[in-house]
Amino acid sequence: MKKSILGLLALPLFLASCGDDEVVPTPATTGEITLNLANLDDLGDDYVYEGWVIVDGSPVTTGTFTVDADHNLSQTTFTVDATQLETATTFVLSIEPTVDTDPAPSAVKYLAGDFSGDDAAVNTGIVGDFSAAAGKFIVAAPTTASTDDDLSGVWFLDNSSGSPVASLVLPTLDAGWAYEGWAVIDGQPVSTGTFTAGDVADASSVFNGTDNPAPPFPGEDFINNAPAGLTFPTELAETPIVISIEPVPDNSAAPFTLKPLIKVTPAAPSIGMPYDLDNMSADLPRGTVNRAIQ
Numbered sequence: 001m002k003k004s005i006l007g008l009l010a011l012p013l014f015l016a017s018c019g020d021d022e023v024v025p026t027p028a029t030t031g032e033i034t035l036n037l038a039n040l041d042d043l044g045d046d047y048v049y050e051g052w053v054i055v056d057g058s059p060v061t062t063g064t065f066t067v068d069a070d071h072n073l074s075q076t077t078f079t080v081d082a083t084q085l086e087t088a089t090t091f092v093l094s095i096e097p098t099v100d101t102d103p104a105p106s107a108v109k110y111l112a113g114d115f116s117g118d119d120a121a122v123n124t125g126i127v128g129d130f131s132a133a134a135g136k137f138i139v140a141a142p143t144t145a146s147t148d149d150d151l152s153g154v155w156f157l158d159n160s161s162g163s164p165v166a167s168l169v170l171p172t173l174d175a176g177w178a179y180e181g182w183a184v185i186d187g188q189p190v191s192t193g194t195f196t197a198g199d200v201a202d203a204s205s206v207f208n209g210t211d212n213p214a215p216p217f218p219g220e221d222f223i224n225n226a227p228a229g230l231t232f233p234t235e236l237a238e239t240p241i242v243i244s245i246e247p248v249p250d251n252s253a254a255p256f257t258l259k260p261l262i263k264v265t266p267a268a269p270s271i272g273m274p275y276d277l278d279n280m281s282a283d284l285p286r287g288t289v290n291r292a293i294q
Helices: 005-017 082-088
Strands: 028-036 047-055 058-067 077-081 090-097 109-116 119-123 136-139 151-157 177-185 187-195 219-221 239-245 259-265 286-293
Touching: 028 047, 028 082, 058 077, 058 090, 077 082, 082 090, 082 286, 090 119, 109 286, 177 219, 187 219
Parallel strands: none
Antiparallel strands: 028 077, 028 286, 047 058, 047 090, 090 109, 109 119, 119 286, 136 151, 151 219, 177 187, 177 239, 239 259
């Protein structure tokens, strides 16, 4: 059968009419997530931060980054699969080993927030609500018999009723976190020990005296085994007293960024007088996360 001449002549006209404006656009395959986070600390060489978006209840990594001593992120924008990013409901920031063989998030989940449109406001609420955190401490040294050392200890208790009772009001932490007390002595943070509940002794007694048993509450007398650069006994006048929240495991001898309770002792502290810790929850790390489909 002979082909129609008219059909052959019409073919170039048809092809010419199929310009660029007729091409169906290819759906985007990638998107970008941008982090604007404040007050994150340098984790050292052994750990990194890792972002995650929660898609249908499952975590999808957005990538890892580090933070320098000035709180600057090594990277703020990350490429993510467009479909996963578009359907994500939540952003989570975790702390992971630098050499990590487990593809799942660790137990140390740090910041989180739900997406509202393309933005998520993230904060430390995934660790705990510290807006009502409170507590008291006394300056005293009950583990030594010498009265000359009375200003060389700090204990997180309240003895205003005449009998010592627990003073710390703190939320229960999930696995991956623990509380730690500190006295910043001559500019050097010295741990009083880690704990998970304020009504029992903490995990440390390395500096205590040996004359008397320690109170069954978090705290420490700075009598023995002074760290390099310090001399014990000491006097805790004008000394910052801190409750921090530490990742577990913890590779740093310094307090972590999360410090919900702080108080500087008076220039002339009264031995055994309970002092109120100040709530610092407004200064905890927080920020925003933005997603964009390319």
